[in-house]
Amino acid sequence: MLLKTNRARTLGLLVGIILFILSICASILLGYTATTWKMAIDAYLNFNGSNEHIIIQTTRVPRALIAAAVGSSLAIAGAIMQALTKNPLASPGIMGVNAGAGFFVVLSITFFAQASLNQLTWSAFLGAAVAAFTVYFLGSLGREGLTPMKLTLAGAAMAAFFSSFTQGLLVINEKALEEVLFWLAGSVQGRDLDILLSVLPYLVLAWIGSLLLANPINVLSMGDDVAKGLGQKTVLIKLSSAIVIVLLAGGAVAIAGPIGFIGIVIPHLARSIVGIDHRWVIPYCGLLGGILLLVADIGARYVIMPEEVPVGVMTAIIGTPFFIYIARRRMAG
Template sequence: MLLKTQFQKTVGLYLCLVLLLFLICASIVYGYTDTSWKVALEAFTDFNGSKEHLILQSVRLPRSLIAACIGASLAISGVLMQTLTKNPLASPEIFGINAGAGLAVVISVTIFSAGSTQAYTWVSFLGAAIAAIGVYIVGSFGREGLTPLKLTLAGSVVAVLFSSITQGFLVISETTLDQVLFWLAGSVQGRKLDTLTAVLPYLAVGWVISLLLASKLNLLSMGDDVAKGLGLKVGFIKLTAASCVILLAGGAVAIAGPVGFIGIVIPHITRAIIGIDHRWIIPYSAMLGGILLLAADILARYVIMPQEVPVGVMTAIIGTPFFIHIARKGFNAN
C-alpha cells in the first residue's frame, strides 16, 4: 500500500482528478484530424464554424466525456461485484453482465427494430439484470452453494451462452450486423452528446448510491455474519449494490457496447494504492477507470491510423496480463 495517511490519499485523489482532466483535454485535441491545443481552446472560446472547430465540439468533446463516464462506471461496478461476491475475478464482463446487456440490445434491434439510445438503455438494463440473476442461480447449484470459483464458472458459462446467441442473431440478420458490429467490440467512436445525456441520470444514480454504500461495504467485506452482528441489513445492502451494478454496467453497454477488463483491473490497482477502505476505493476507482479508458481510446486512434481500433480491443490488450495475474493469485490463495 503506497498511500497510508488521509492527507496522502486526498492529495493522490486530486492528482488523479488532474490527470483525468488532462486526458479529457488530450482526447479532444489528438486524433486523425490534425489540431492543436490552441485550436481546441479557440473552438470553445472563439468558435468560427470551421471544420476543425466543428469536429472538436460535436465529435471529440462528447467522445472524451463518454469515455470518462463509462470508465468510471465500469470500474465502480467491478468494485461492487468483487465486494459482494468476495471474488477477485468478479467484473461485469467476466460474470456475463456485459454479454447479457449486449444480447438484449441485439435482440431489440433485430426483432423490434430499436434504434434510439433510450431504447438501448432500457433493454441494456433488462439484459444486465437477467444475466446477473442467471449467474446467481447457476452458481447456487450444488451442495456448497455459492463459492468464488463456482461464481466465476457460472459467469463464464452465462457469458459464452449469451455471446453465442448474439452471434446467431448477427448471422441471420445482415442489417443488425451492420448496425451493431462495431458497437459490440466496445467503442466510443461516433457517439453524440445526447447519447450520454440520455444515460447519464442512471449512471449518476449509480455513482451516488455507491458512494453512500461505501462505509457499509467495509462492514460487508468482513463477512455476512460479522456485518449482521454489527447491525447491518445485509440483504438490503446486497440488493442495493446489485442494483447499482445493473445501472452502471447496463448504462455503459447502452452507450459504448461491452467494453471489457476495466471492471476487473481497476479495483485491484486501486486497492494496491490506497488499501481496502471503500470510502476511498470507490472515488479512486472512478478516476482511474476514466483515466484508463481515455488513455486506451487515445491510443486506439493511432494504432492503425487512419482507421481506428475499437477501444474494447485496446482495453483487452491492456487488461489480459492483469487478468491472468489476478486469476493465478486469486485461485492459488484459495
Template sequence: MKQSKGFSILLITGSFILMLGLILASVRFGYQQTSFIQIVRSFTAFDGSNAHLVIQSVRIPRALIAAAVGASLAVAGVLMQTLTKNPLASPSIFGVNAGAGLAVVIGVTLFNVTSLHSFALLAFLGAGIAIVAVFGLGSLDRNGLSPLQLTLAGAAMTALFGSVTQGLLVLNESALEQVLFWLAGSVQGRDIALLWTALPYIAAGFAIALFFAPSFNVLAMGEDVASGLGVKTGMLKIWIGIIVVLLAGGSVAVAGPIGFIGIMIPHLARKLIGIDHRWLIPLSAFLGANLLLLADLVARYVIMPQEVPVGVMTALIGTPIFIYIARRVGTSS
C-alpha cells in the same frame, strides 16, 4: 496497504487532475489536428469551421463518454469483487455485457432496430434483466445468496446469453454487420445525447455506492462478521446489484461492452490506497476514467487513419494483466 487520510486525498486529487489532462489531450489529439487555441476559441468564438465542429461535436463528447464509462466500469468492478470475494470479478461476470449484447441483437434481428439511441435503451434493459436473472438464480440455493452461487450463476447466464447471441447473428448476417462495431465496444461516433440519457443513472449509482461505502468495508471482512455487526447482508447485496445495473448497464448502453477495466482497476486502486471503500471508490473511478481515456488516445494512432475500437485496445492491455492476476490467485490458493 492502508494509507493515511492526507495521502489518500492527495492521491485522489492527483488522479482527478490527471483525468482533466487526459480529457484535454483527448480533445486535442487525433487524425484531425487541432490546437489548444482552437479548443478555447471553439467555446469563446465558435465560427462553424471544420476544426471547431470536430472539437464540439466529436472530440468533447468522445472524451466525456470515455471518462464516464471508464469510471463506471471500474467502480462496478470494485463492488463485484467485494461482493463475490472473487479477484477476477467484473461486470461481465454477472452477465451484464452478455445480456446487453443479446438485447441489442434481438432488437436488430427481430424488430429491425438501427439507431444508436435504441441500442442504448435495449442494452440498459438487457443489463437489468441479466442482473435480475443472476440474483434470482443465485438465490435458489438453500444457503441463500452466497458469493459462490452468484459467481456460478453469472458464469451460467453469460454463457447462455452469449450462445443465443451468436446463434441469432449466424442466422442473420445483416444484423452482424450492424452490431459488430457496437459489440466490440467503442466511444467513437457516440452522440453526447447518449451520455446525457445515461448520466442520471450513472450519477445515482455513484451516489448510492458512496453512501454504502462503510457497509461495504464491513462486508469485505466476511458475511458472518458483517451479520454479527448488524449489517443486513441480503439487502446490501441487492443494493450492490442495483448499483451494478446503474453503472455497468449505463456504460454498456453508451459505449457497448468494454472489458477488463472492471478487473484491472480495482487491483491497482487497492495497491495504492487500501481497502477502505470510502477512498477506494473515488480513486477507482478516476483511475478507470484515466485508463479508458488513455486507451482511446492510443487506439487513434495504431492504424491511423483507421481506428481500433477501444474495447479491443482495453482487451490488449488487460489480457496479460488478467493472466497475471489469475496466476497469482492460483498460487495463493
C-alpha cells in the same frame, strides 16, 4: 499499499483529479485532425463553422466525456463486484451484463428493426438489467442464500447462455451483424452527447450510491456473520449493491458496448495504492478507470492511423497480461 495515511490518500486523490482532467483535455486535442487549445476554446466561444470546430464540438468533446464516464463506471462496478463475490477476477462480465446487453441489442435489430443508436442504447441497458437480476436471483436460490460461488457460477452460465443466442442470431441475420459488430467490440467512437445525457442520471445515482455503500461493503467484506453481528442488513446491502452494479455496468455497456478488463484491472490497482477500505477504493477507481479508458482511446486513434481500432481492443491488450497474472497468483495461492 503505497498511501498509508488519510492525508497521503487525499493528496493522491487531488493528483488523480488533475490527471483525470488532463486526460480529458488530451482526448479533446489529440487525433488525426490537428487541433489546439485556442481552437477548442473558440469552438464554443467563437464558432466559425470550420472543420476543426465541428470535430471538436460533435466528436472530440462528446467522445472524451463518454470515455471518462464509461471508464469510471466500469471500474467502480468491478470494485463492488469483487467485494460482493469475494472474487478478484470479478468484473461486469461475471454477472453476464455484457452478454445480456449484446443479446438484447441484436434481438432488437433482428425482430423490431431498431436502427437508431438511442434505441439500441436502451435495448442494451434493459438487457444488462435483465441479465444482472437473473444472475442475482439464481445465485440466491437454496438454503444458503446468496454466496460468492453461486453468484459466480450463475454469472458464467448466463453469460454463456446470452452469448450463444447472440451468435445464433448473428449467423442468421447479416444485417444485425453489420450494425452491431463494432458495438460488440466496445467503442466510444461515433457516440453523440445525447446518448450520454440520456443515461447520465442513472450513472450519477449509481456513483452516489456506491459512495454511500462503501462503508457497509467494508463490513460485509468481513463475512456475513460478522456483518449481521454488527447490525448490518446483509440482504439489503447485497441487493443495493446489485442495483448499483446494474446501473453502472448496464449504463456503461449501453453507451459504449462491452469494454473489458477495466473492471478487473483498476480495482486491483486502486487497492494497491490505498488498501482495502472502499471509502477510498471507490473514488480512486472512478478516477483511474476514467484515465485508463481515455488513454486507451487516444492510443486507439494512433495504432493504425488514419483508421481507428475499437477501444475495447486496446483495453484487452492492456488488461490481458494483468488478468493472467492475477489468475496465476490466485491458483498459486
